[in-house]
Amino acid sequence: MDSSPHKLYHVHDFDTRQCLEHYFSDKPDMAFGDDFLKFVIDNFRQVFAVGHINGDILIDLSFGSAVHHLYSACEFFKNIIVLKVNNRCIMELKRWVDERTGAFYWGHTSKLLQEKEENSDQFQDQEAKLRSAIQHVVKYDLEKENMTDPLVLPPADCVISACLLDAISKDQDDYIRYLRKFTRLLKPGGHLMLIGTLGTTYFTVGKDKFHSFTYDEDFVRKVLVGEGFIINYCNVKERTSVSDLVDYKAVINIAAYKEK
Template structure:
């Protein structure tokens, strides 16, 4: 398939439940467990455990309806404000937040997180803590100067963006522009945590292929530093998953803070 015919996540929409089933479900083979589940959970747990990223408000603006990257954050922030670009992703996430029938089952991730943190005795409380920390899931429009217009969000102590920049950016200029826009949601000296897929050109959801922006570690580092951040941590994990659902070569985790 010609890459020009790939769908765009924020333009064409995406079946968010199918996306979870492909990449985050508790299937017997768990093809993406090491990359998509363990890698984020381990790095978030280690980063937050250091104790310097903490505060009242965390804003999460990420791909799809995943919540596993927020498990560690709920211990360090009073409120997690979740922003989504599509109504379907909002509906899917609210189904889980409200514990409704048919919600995606994150029990395997809850167990995985407890194992990584060594807190298996708190297993039953973990999902409740995550739910309690998220007061709302809000629609955002990436084309607007204020993405949540007419609502103005309070400045955040930390922003997490998991996979979103990879799928909404057409090129390097686009990536930097979107990075700058989400960075404006931060307080002075606030923290930014990015997770992305390196050298990806596409990912699949159902029968559809979606665009992926291709970039490397060097570009990601320079983009973050160029927006006034100091990188505190950068981890790269080579791909282990064997699947043709998407074609990334490695994953990157960056934790950084604003100098001013």
């Protein structure tokens, strides 16, 4: 067994394109379609369909260069600001936003959303809508008080973070510290939506193993309540994928709002 420490997503070189191929592609041997694609798209569709999460500005702080979790959001927010911690993730995302040659193919994920909607014609151009809604892609520094310094972002009506806290947090204190940084971007009464993997210790990209913070549902619930959030949606899906690329036990999706 390799006794060397795992790499850190936000510190070491991270091949975001290889990550997309491993965990989000339409390849026949991609094992995570039910857990990382269908579950996430369906949960976000349900949460946004209720209609109380909307506004002018949504800020997304998520892992890698994934976009599929934002499809439903762009129906309720015209301005989406995406924050990324490294240049490779920014370049990969911008390649898709600008429809440049070699951009990662996300068509299989937009079709998953269409299949869930009664009026699927309304969602046939979902990728174009999302491209239009993504107004800015900004690099940030986790250790700065203002993560996007010198740029000051407008307060957001909603912050989404998909699996990022898992990848950047070394322990419970880190998770709470980074969560606080993320939620400072919210307006009073704003909404927070989290996706995470439970019981994970590592994930693999190419030949490299990366660290993942291990926690359970009870932990994240207690942290959110302790930070003044009221949880109004929580869904946990037990793992169905068979793969040794990552050792998660379940996927969690939580929506909460901060009291004014």
